[in-house]
Structure formats: C-alpha cells, structure tokens
Amino acid sequence: MKIAQIAPLAESVPPQFYGGTERIVSYLTEALVDQGHEVTLFASGDSVTRAKLVPITKTALRLNPLVQDPIPYHMMLLDAVRQRADEFDALHFHIDLLHMPMVQDFIGRTVTTLHGRLDLPDLPAFYRAFPDHRLVSISDNQRLPMPPVNWAGTVLHGLPPDLLSPRIDRQDGYLAFLGRISPEKRPDRAIRIAARSGKPLKIAAKIDNVDRGYWESEIAPLLDLYRNIEFIGEINEAQKAEFLGNASALLFPIDWPEPFGLVMIEAMACGTPVIAFRCGSVPEIIDHGVSGFIVNDEDQAVDAVARLDELDRAKVRAAFDARFTADRMAADYVAIYQDLSGARTPAVRLPDRRGKEAELHFQAAG
Amino acid sequence: MKIAQIAPLAESVPPQFYGGTERIVSYLTEALVDQGHEVTLFASGDSVTRAKLVPITKTALRLNPLVQDPIPYHMMLLDAVRQRADEFDALHFHIDLLHMPMVQDFIGRTVTTLHGRLDLPDLPAFYRAFPDHRLVSISDNQRLPMPPVNWAGTVLHGLPPDLLSPRIDRQDGYLAFLGRISPEKRPDRAIRIAARSGKPLKIAAKIDNVDRGYWESEIAPLLDLYRNIEFIGEINEAQKAEFLGNASALLFPIDWPEPFGLVMIEAMACGTPVIAFRCGSVPEIIDHGVSGFIVNDEDQAVDAVARLDELDRAKVRAAFDARFTADRMAADYVAIYQDLSGARTPAVRLPDRRGKEAELHFQAAG
Numbered sequence: 005m006k007i008a009q010i011a012p013l014a015e016s017v018p019p020q021f022y023g024g025t026e027r028i029v030s031y032l033t034e035a036l037v038d039q040g041h042e043v044t045l046f047a048s049g050d051s052v053t054r055a056k057l058v059p060i061t062k063t064a065l066r067l068n069p070l071v072q073d074p075i076p077y078h079m080m081l082l083d084a085v086r087q088r089a090d091e092f093d094a095l096h097f098h099i100d101l102l103h104m105p106m107v108q109d110f111i112g113r114t115v116t117t118l119h120g121r122l123d124l125p126d127l128p129a130f131y132r133a134f135p136d137h138r139l140v141s142i143s144d145n146q147r148l149p150m151p152p153v154n155w156a157g158t159v160l161h162g163l164p165p166d167l168l169s170p171r172i173d174r175q176d177g178y179l180a181f182l183g184r185i186s187p188e189k190r191p192d193r194a195i196r197i198a199a200r201s202g203k204p205l206k207i208a209a210k211i212d213n214v215d216r217g218y219w220e221s222e223i224a225p226l227l228d229l230y231r232n233i234e235f236i237g238e239i240n241e242a243q244k245a246e247f248l249g250n251a252s253a254l255l256f257p258i259d260w261p262e263p264f265g266l267v268m269i270e271a272m273a274c275g276t277p278v279i280a281f282r283c284g285s286v287p288e289i290i291d292h293g294v295s296g297f298i299v300n301d302e303d304q305a306v307d308a309v310a311r312l313d314e315l316d317r318a319k320v321r322a323a324f325d326a327r328f329t330a331d332r333m334a335a336d337y338v339a340i341y342q343d344l345s346g347a348r349t350p351a352v353r354l355p356d357r358r359g360k361e362a363e364l365h366f367q368a369a370g
Numbered sequence: 371m372k373i374a375q376i377a378p379l380a381e382s383v384p385p386q387f388y389g390g391t392e393r394i395v396s397y398l399t400e401a402l403v404d405q406g407h408e409v410t411l412f413a414s415g416d417s418v419t420r421a422k423l424v425p426i427t428k429t430a431l432r433l434n435p436l437v438q439d440p441i442p443y444h445m446m447l448l449d450a451v452r453q454r455a456d457e458f459d460a461l462h463f464h465i466d467l468l469h470m471p472m473v474q475d476f477i478g479r480t481v482t483t484l485h486g487r488l489d490l491p492d493l494p495a496f497y498r499a500f501p502d503h504r505l506v507s508i509s510d511n512q513r514l515p516m517p518p519v520n521w522a523g524t525v526l527h528g529l530p531p532d533l534l535s536p537r538i539d540r541q542d543g544y545l546a547f548l549g550r551i552s553p554e555k556r557p558d559r560a561i562r563i564a565a566r567s568g569k570p571l572k573i574a575a576k577i578d579n580v581d582r583g584y585w586e587s588e589i590a591p592l593l594d595l596y597r598n599i600e601f602i603g604e605i606n607e608a609q610k611a612e613f614l615g616n617a618s619a620l621l622f623p624i625d626w627p628e629p630f631g632l633v634m635i636e637a638m639a640c641g642t643p644v645i646a647f648r649c650g651s652v653p654e655i656i657d658h659g660v661s662g663f664i665v666n667d668e669d670q671a672v673d674a675v676a677r678l679d680e681l682d683r684a685k686v687r688a689a690f691d692a693r694f695t696a697d698r699m700a701a702d703y704v705a706i707y708q709d710l711s712g713a714r715t716p717a718v719r720l721p722d723r724r725g726k727e728a729e730l731h732f733q734a735a736g
Contacts, residue, residue, distance in 0.1 A: 061495075075441075075468070076496035082471035083499060102441070105448035106472040129427075130442035133449060 005341055008092040009033050009055070010046045010085055012099050013077050016064040017051040021240070022210070023066075024266055025119040028161050028333075029098050035164070035334035044092070046085055058084055078102050089113075094341035104134045111136060113344050115156055118142070121263055123149040140340065143285035146263040156340045160288065161264050162333030163273055163324075170275035170321040171249035178204040179309065180251035180276070182244070182267050185211045185219050188260035193281075195226045195233055197255060197302055201309040204232040205255070208239040208247050249274040253296070253312055256280035257305065265289065268296075272324035275317035279308045295323040371707055374458040375399050375421070376412045376451055378465050379443050382430040383417040387606070388576070390632055391485040394527050394699075395464050401530070401700035410458070412451055424450055444468050455479075460707035470500045477502060479710050481522055481703075484508070487629055489515040506706065509651035512629040522706045526654065527630050528699030529639055529690075536641035536687040537615035544570040545675065546617035546642070548610070548633050551577045551585050554626035559647075561592045561599055563621060563668055567675040570598040571621070574605040574613050615640040619662070619678055622646035623671065631655065634662075638690035641683035645674045661689040 009032065015023030018030035029045070030053070036043045037054045045051065049059030050067075060081045065071045082103055089095060089110045097103050097116040107114045117140040128151050131139075138156040141147045147155065179201070181194040191207060198205035211219050227233050239247055248254060254271035262284035269289065271278050278296035280286045290296045296315070297308035375398065381389030384396035395411075396419065402409045403420045411417065415425030416433075426447045431437045448469055455461060455476045463469050463482040473480045483506040494517050497505075504522040507513045513521065545567070547560040557573060564571035577585050593599050605613055614620060620637035628650035635655065637644050644662035646652045656662045662681070663674035 070491040072490060073492045076492045079467055079471050080496060080499045086471055086474065101445055105445050105452055108452065109475070124438060125436040126439045126442045130446060133446045 005093045005338070006042045006044075006091060007036060007341060008044045008046060008085065008088075008095045009036075010081065010095065010097045010099060010103070011048075011051070013048045013061055013081060014064060014066045014074065015048070016067075017045060017047040017053065019064070020050075020067070024264075025098055027266070028119070031162060031164055031330040032334055032337060035162075035330040036338070039331070039334055039338070041338070044088075046081055058088075060084060075102075082106055094344050096337065096341070101130060101134075104137055107137075114138065115140060115340055115344060117159070118146065119263070121261060122146055123261055138340075138344070140337075142264040143288050145261065145285050145288065148261070156343065157336070159333060159336040159340070160328065161266060161269065162328050162330040163266075163269060164330045165273075165325065168245050168248065168270055168273035170273065170317065172275050172317045172321070175252045175276075175317075176250045177252050178206050178250070180248060180254050180271070181205060181207045181209065182239075182247065182254065182270075183209055184215065185209045185223055186215045187218055187222075188258060190257045190259045190281075191223055192226060193257035193259075193302055193305070194255040195223075195230055197257065197279075197305045197309065198233065199230040200302070200306045203252070203309060204234065206247070206251070207233065207235045208237070208243075209235075210238040244270060245274060248276050251276050253309065254278045255305070256286070257302075258283050258286070260284065262286070269324060269328040272296075272320050272328065275321040277312060277315045277317070277320050279305055281305070289328075291323055295320045371459045371704070372408045372410075372457060373402060373707060374410045374412060374451065374454075374461045375402075376447065376461065376463045376465060376469070377414075377417070379414045379427055379447060380430060380432045380440065381414070382433075383411060383413040383419065385430070386416075386433070390630075391464055393632070394485070397528060397530055397696040398462075398700055398703060401528075401696040402704070405697070405700055405704070407704070410454075412447055424454075426450060441468075448472050460710050462703065462707070467496060467500075470503055473503075480504065481506060481706055481710060483525070484512065485629070487627060488512055489627055504706075504710070506703075508630045509654050511627060511651050511654065514627070522709065523702065525699060525702040525706070526694065527632060527635065528694050528696040529632075529635060530696045531639075531691065534611045534614065534636055534639040536639065536683065538641050538683045538687070541618045541642075541683075542616045543618050544572050544616070545645075546614060546620050546637075547571060547573045547575065548605075548613065548620065548636075549575055550581065551575045551589055552581045553584055553588075554624065556623045556625045556647075557589055558592060559623035559625075559668055559671070560621040561589075561596055563623065563645075563671045563675065564599065565596040566668070566672045569618070569675060570600065572613070572617070573599065573601045574603070574609075575601075576604040610636060611640060614642050617642050619675065620644045621671070622652070623668075624649050624652070626650065628652070635690060635694040638662075638686050638694065641687040643678060643681045643683070643686050645671055647671070655694075657689055661686045 011017045011029040015026040017026045019026040033043055033045050033055050043055035045053050045055045046058045048064040049062045061077050065074050095114045115138045131153050132151045138154050140156050141158045144158050179198045183189050185191055248271050254276055256278055258281055264285050268278050272295050278290055280290050282298050282300055290298050292298045299305045299308055377383045377395040381392040383392045385392040399409055399411050399419055399421050409421035411419050411421045412424045414430040415428045427443050431440050461480045481504045497519050498517045504520050506522050507524045510524050545564045549555050551557055614637050620642055622644050624647055630651050634644050638661050644656055646656050648664050648666055656664050658664045665671045665674050
C-alpha cells in the first residue's frame with residue numbers, strides 16, 4: 005500500500021530526547037517499510053527513516069529556540085499533506101485534531117491515532133462535531149470519556165524486538181521508577197513501596213519546569229527521609245536497557261488515566277516485570293501473574309514485591325514478543341488501512357450545486 | 371453580496387471587554403448589513419449582530435473557565451465554515467492563519483485580514499508557503515517584515531461615527547494614556563512627558579499578568595516619584611468617551627511596530643488630538659499638525675504638548691470622519707470582495723486524475 009504517516013513536528017522522528025508519539029510513528033513507519041509498503045513520512049527535516057521523508061521544517065520545533073508558536077508549522081504540514089493526498093491509499097495522522105476540518109476531500113482514506121489523554125473538557129464537543137473521522141485508540145480505556153465516534157479499532161503500541169534485549173538471569177535487585185516526576189506518576193508511592201519492601205529504588209526521571217514545585221515540596225524531602233532511594237535524573241534511550249534490564253521490577257504506581265504507558269512494555273522487553281496500579285491502560289497491558297502484578301494500593305504493591313520470585317523473566321519477555329512488537333502494531337494498522345480502501349472510489353462533483361457536492365463525496369468515501 | 375465574516379472565538383462579537391479584532395469584525399459586519407449586504411457571522415454564541423449569526427460555542431472562550439485549549443473550538447469553526455462555503459460570494463477570515471490549509475477549495479472567494487504584528491520569527495516561512503492567499507494589512511507599515519505575498523490591499527480600521535461623540539469645547543486639561551501597561555506601550559515615557567510639561571496625566575490601563583513585574587519594578591515607582599499622575603485602572607467602552615473626550619491630548623508614546631492602534635482613532639472621534647511616537651502605523655493614521663503631532667523623542671513630545679493650542683478639535687474630528695468610519699472601512703472591503711468575484715466560476719473535477727484536480731480548481735479560481 006501507499007501510506008502517508010503524518011507526525012507532529014515537536015520532535016524529530018524518532019525523537020532525540022522525549023517524545024512518545026514521535027517514537028511510535030518511527031517504529032510504525034520502519035515496520036511498514038519492512039513489510040514492503042511504500043511509506044511517506046511527513047515530519048521535521050532532522051527525522052531519520054527508510055521511508056520517503058517529506059521534511060516540513062529543518063529541525064524539530066522543540067530544538068529550535070526561534071520557534072515561539074508551533075501552529076504555523078503544523079499548518080504548513082497540513083498543506084503539504086493536502087497537496088499530495090491523492091497519492092496515498094491511506095493517510096495516517098498522529099497530530100490529534102488539527103487536520104480534521106481539512107481532510108474532508110479524502111476523509112475516506114484518513115485515519116487518526118489519538119495519542120493523548122481524552123478526558124479533557126475541550127474534547128467531547130469537538131469530537132461530536134467530527135463524527136465521521138475514523139479514530140484509533142491506543143487502549144480501550146482511553147476511549148471512556150469520549151462521545152460516540154467512529155472508532156476503527158484499538159491498536160496497542162509496539163517496539164522493535166531488538167530495541168531492548170531481555171536480561172533473563174542477571175538482576176541487581178533494585179526497583180526502578182522511570183518517567184517524569186509529576187503528581188500523576190506518583191513517585192511518592194514508589195518511594196514508600198520500596199522503603200516498606202526493604203529494597204533499593206532507583207528513580208530515572210526528568211523534572212519539567214511545571215513540576216519543579218512538586219519535586220521540591222513533595223519528593224525531595226522523601227529522598228532525605230528514606231535510605232536506599234537513588235535519584236539518577238534523566239536517562240537516554242541507550243541507558244534504558246541497562247536501567248530497566250538490571251531491575252528486579254518496574255514500579256508503575258500511576259494515579260491518572262494513562263492512555264498507554266510505553267515504559268511498561270519497555271520493561272517487559274527487558275524481561276523485567278511490572279508492578280502497576282490498576283488505572284488507565286494497565287489491565288490491557290500487564291498479564292497479572294505473568295508479566296507483572298496489577299495492584300490497587302500500596303499494601304498490595306508491597307506484597308507484590310515480595311512475590312516477584314513467582315514470575316519468570318523469560319515469560320515476561322515472551323508476553324512482550326506475543327503482543328507488543330512493532331510488527332504486530334504495523335499489521336494491526338495495515339488491517340485498518342485495508343478497511344479504508346473502499347474510499348478510493350472517485351468522488352463525483354456537481355459543479356452547479358456545490359452545496360451538495362460534499363455530501364455525495366462523503367457517501368462515496370464512507 | 372453574500373458575505374461570511376469569520377471571527378476568533380476568544381471574545382464575543384462585539385467583545386464584552388477587550389478584544390480589538392472582535393470589535394473590528396463587529397463594526398465591519400454591522401456596516402455591511404447597513405449597506406445592504408447579506409452577511410453571515412461565524413462567531414461565539416454570545417455575539418450580538420444584525421447579521422445572521424452562526425454560533426460555534428455557547429460563550430466566548432475567554433469567559434469560559436472550562437476552556438483549556440482554544441484550538442479544538444477553532445477547528446469546529448473551520449468545519450462549520452467549510453460546510454457552508456458554497457453559499458458565499460466572499461469569505462472573510464479574521465483568525466490569522468488557522469484556516470489556510472483548509473480553504474483551497476474556495477480560495478478564490480477567500481480573503482484574510484491580518485490583525486496582529488507580523489514581525490514574529492515563525493511567520494515568514496509560513497507565509498512563503500501560502501503565497502496564493504489574498505491578504506489584507508491593517509496598515510502599510512504592518513507589511514514590512516513579510517515576504518512577498520498576495521496583498522489585496524491595506525484597509526485601515528474604522529469606527530461607527532456615533533460610537534464616540536466629539537467634545538469640541540470642553541477639556542479638563544489633562545493628558546491621557548489608554549491601553550495596556552507594557553514595555554512596548556511605554557507608559558514611562560507618558561509619565562515623564564506629562565511631568566516635564568507640568569500637566570496632569572491620567573492613565574487608564576489594564577495590567578496583564580505577564581506585565582505585572584514590569585508594573586511593579588518600572589511604573590509604580592514613577593507614580594510615587596512624580597505628582598499629578600493618576601492611575602485609574604481598566605475602563606470600559608462606555609467610560610472611554612468621557613476619559614478621552616475630556617483630555618487635551620492622548621499620549622501614544624509607543625516603542626513597537628503597532629499594526630494599527632485603535633485608541634488613536636478613538637481619540638480623534640472625540641476630537642482629542644494625539645501625540646504619537648513615529649512608529650508602526652502612526653504616520654498613516656495621524657495627520658501631523660491636524661489630528662495631532664508625530665514626534666521622535668520625549669523632547670519633541672514635550673514641545674508638542676506646549677503647541678496643542680495650535681490644533682482645532684473640530685478638525686481632529688473631521689479627520690476622523692474623512693478616513694476612519696466603519697462605513698469607509700466596509701466600502702474598502704466590499705471593493706476587495708468584488709475583486710474576488712471571478713472566483714465564482716465553478717471548479718472542474720476530473721475524477722480519474724485527482725492529483726490534477728486542485729490545479730485546475732486554482733486556475734478557475736485565481
């Protein structure tokens with residue numbers, strides 16, 4: 005198939021630093037290329053891909069200090085897509101909602117993955133206004149706050165199988181927390197769980213400016229209070245294999261409707277089980293008793309730490325291989341793209357009654 | 371003509387508080403209705419107009435505490451416009467750039483007034499990517515930082531003639547400063563000019579959160595330092611006639627490329643001359659020696675205050691009536707809309723070669 009992937013411009017594809025959406029777009033794009041599809045990637049010019057790159061900006065917006073407003077660049081992105089829309093069997097958008105008023109001429113070949121949380125007050129009215137767009141959720145749980153829309157499916161994220169190698173035997177016996185220091189990620193829970201379990205905890209996390217106050221008032225004091233808690237700051241992709249692979253478990257004590265949570269499958273790829281709070285996507289990702297433990301509170305989490313020996317790290321990795329590879333993700337998306345293909349029926353224009361034109365086009369396309 | 375006015379949703383049309391763009395859209399819309407045109411206004415649902423209102427949201431976004439992100443609502447606005455685009459001879463956008471990738475199907479009937487400053491680093495690359503769009507500047511000076519684009523004209527703003535009545539005889543002898551407390555508006559200059567002139571100064575201004583530090587460190591101390599400087603805070607539209615009409619002059623000591631500066635013509639409508647720094651749109655609005663004085667520095671401004679007796683307040687108002695009424699503004703825009711009308715040629719679709727379709731449409735439309 006001829007497939008367009010339309011990425012946000014905040015980060016390159018793949019991103020140099022953080023950027024979950026851009027990482028997934030990259031994994032998906034390369035897996036589709038591997039599967040023999042003709043893929044065109046619309047992204048920032050510093051992206052690296054084996055697909056055909058359409059560079060919209062020279063560099064990722066977040067790395068360019070001259071950029072004050074990302075919107076104009078995304079409008080340029082949309083115009084570039086619009087000009088070439090007829091070349092593709094499927095156009096896959098990863099930019100949330102900016103494109104929706106613009107794609108009516110090719111809505112039948114359009115699908116949009118929603119990468120963010122959907123429980124925001126601005127969104128229900130919006131999605132009610134765009135009921136025809138085919139949407140993909142990244143977990144079933146992500147859909148809960150949404151009004152009725154045209155869901156094309158849930159496609160769980162996947163990683164290249166060789167991105168993180170499993171470490172079946174070695175483990176240093178520490179618990180790991182990886183992500184952001186923020187109230188909804190609950191590093192405070194991780195600290196108390198580790199302390200009560202008598203295990204060391206290593207925290208690899210960035211602190212965004214918005215979370216600086218939370219760090220200083222809530223988390224930094226806990227590091228003084230408890231022993232064996234090590235804060236190692238931000239780590240890069242290359243350091244993740246070591247950090248996750250050497251841990252006896254990843255703690256994922258979230259307190260918000262996490263739409264996916266990539267770090268869970270990163271841990272699984274390393275063979276590292278996940279102790280996760282029942283929230284958001286967690287029950288769809290963790291096989292309780294196989295790839296980790298799903299818990300409801302800190303007591304259960306402490307109990308789960310004590311039971312980590314019951315889990316087989318090889319089976320954790322096998323759970324990853326079964327459900328969370330980029331190849332599986334790409335295959336899921338191809339099935340969705342193929343469902344779109346009726347939309348290639350040419351639209352009929354009626355020049356004398358232009359008000360009706362769009363309706364006919366929708367019928368042909370839908 | 372059948373005309374669509376597409377307003378931002380931040381404020382109602384007209385706005386209840388600040389909102390220069392929404393005020394101009396309101397004045398233009400009502401003047402077009404007066405001139406016999408069939409006008410449809412796309413705006414927030416609390417807008418008040420004699421045109422046909424298409425309400426996009428219940429209230430203006432800035433008045434709704436639940437609104438976190440204005441973008442989804444503007445996407446809904448664009449979709450509403452798209453669905454009805456074929457009804458109009460002219461579609462007049464006042465939302466800067468959000469619509470540009472979407473209007474290609476009716477670009478020949480589209481015109482966009484740029485209401486903001488254009489010397490921002492994100493904009494040149496953007497406008498180079500959209501060279502076909504007909505743009506209107508609100509002063510010639512506003513165009514300076516722009517790359518070559520398709521200018522349809524400059525249309526200076528206008529006000530309803532009865533919005534502010536002239537006060538020819540009475541004046542209380544104070545100088546007036548009206549607007550925002552911000553570094554680019556230079557209230558510090560106004561304070562020094564008044565002090566050196568031995569005249570009282572009244573400052574009617576809002577202080578945005580972003581300017582709170584500037585107020586505290588730079589301006590508040592000056593109020594303690596100098597006598598006869600009165601800060602009266604924010605005033606509403608109804609209070610403007612009194613505040614401006616009773617002043618012997620408006621000080622407009624700006625230090626940035628002001629794209630228009632509505633307060634200058636508000637003062638002129640009251641018969642109040644303007645002492646303005648040569649910057650941005652100022653030379654296009656003030657007739658030096660008639661409706662005010664254009665100055666280059668504080669010395670010249672102090673000199674201008676001493677020469678205010680040379681100006682005739684009736685002639686200040688006459689300068690307003692000659693060039694700055696909403697009727698004149700509407701007539702200028704109608705001339706631009708009429709220039710668009712070739713675009714009603716129906717577009718030709720070639721269902722078998724959809725890649726070429728847009729080109730043919732542009733030729734028919736352009």
